[in-house]
Amino acid sequence: MQYESGDDKYVEDRRGQGIVGRGLPIGLGGLIVLALLSWATGTDFLSLLGPAVQQGAPSDTTTGPVQSSPEEDQLKSLAGAVMTDLNEQWERLLPGRYRPTSLVLFRDQVNAEGCGLAQSASGPFYCPGAQKVYLDLGFYQELKERFGAPGDFAQAYVIAHEIGHHVQKQLGIMDRLQQGSSRSQHNQMSVRVELQADCFAGVWGHHAANAHLLDPGDMEEALAAATAIGDDRLQKQSQGYVVPESFTHGTSAQRVRWFKRGMDTGKVSECDTFNSQVL
Ligand SMILES: [Zn+2]
Numbered sequence: 719m720q721y722e723s724g725d726d727k728y729v730e731d732r733r734g735q736g737i738v739g740r741g742l743p744i745g746l747g748g749l750i751v752l753a754l755l756s757w758a759t760g761t762d763f764l765s766l767l768g769p770a771v772q773q774g775a776p777s778d779t780t781t782g783p784v785q786s787s788p789e790e791d792q793l794k795s796l797a798g799a800v801m802t803d804l805n806e807q808w809e810r811l812l813p814g815r816y817r818p819t820s821l822v823l824f825r826d827q828v829n830a831e832g833c834g835l836a837q838s839a840s841g842p843f844y845c846p847g848a849q850k851v852y853l854d855l856g857f858y859q860e861l862k863e864r865f866g867a868p869g870d871f872a873q874a875y876v877i878a879h880e881i882g883h884h885v886q887k888q889l890g891i892m893d894r895l896q897q898g899s900s901r902s903q904h905n906q907m908s909v910r911v912e913l914q915a916d917c918f919a920g921v922w923g924h925h926a927a928n929a930h931l932l933d934p935g936d937m938e939e940a941l942a943a944a945t946a947i948g949d950d951r952l953q954k955q956s957q958g959y960v961v962p963e964s965f966t967h968g969t970s971a972q973r974v975r976w977f978k979r980g981m982d983t984g985k986v987s988e989c990d991t992f993n994s995q996v997l
Pocket residue numbers: 760879880883912915
């Protein structure tokens with residue numbers, strides 16, 4: 719990607735902030751499982767775990783200097799530039815309806831206002847209460863090594879997907895997730911919400927491409943990321959088999975399809991996953 723470094727207008731760096739709390743009863747094994755399921759379940763997974771991850775004393779925070787490696791500085795720089803571009807594009811696409819938001823960088827765990835205490839192992843997420851995106855830069859290492867999706871546009875896609883949820887929140891779409899009583903109904907709705915966020919990420923990608931921000935190979939990077947974090951792939955990796963009813967994000971093919979649809983058309987109206995017969 720082509721971007722200007724040093725733009726952190728929409729970045730809240732809380733990496734130096736430690737949370738002093740009780741020990742969390744999740745072992746390393748549990749954290750790894752959480753990492754694998756991060757994209758499949760997002761913040762929902764945390765709420766399912768309930769008290770196990772909500773424990774701790776989020777009010778006690780310590781603030782120290784932010785320790786950052788050159789690699790992390792570079793990741794932060796890209797994230798900042800992507801956030802600025804995302805906010806500008808969406809303000810342009812949805813004038814008067816889109817409010818710019820921030821990316822909160824954290825390390826290990828964060829107290830997300832309105833979403834409770836979250837571990838970095840649960841992956842990047844959007845908290846509708848705070849209306850902010852949360853990311854531990856360590857996830858990019860995982861994206862590269864565990865999910866085989868390296869590259870700056872793959873990293874940008876991750877943020878663009880979460881901003882897709884912010885767009886849904888602004889448009890009142892996110893609240894539809896509350897509908898549907900049974901678990902499988904909830905999951906079906908969740909898949910449509912997630913695929914729409916992928917499509918919205920693509921819409922941004924379309925405009926980034928028009929603005930000549932993309933390099934050759936960038937599109938492939940994002941598609942690799944979308945493929946790597948489909949529910950079917952994640953489930954196969956973690957449990958060796960696939961249970962379609964439990965999908966909450968959609969299959970790899972679906973994620974790729976909706977991202978491409980947004981990318982090809984650049985139109986919000988093309989992202990209506992809720993009235994689409996075929997996902
Ligand atoms: Zn999502």
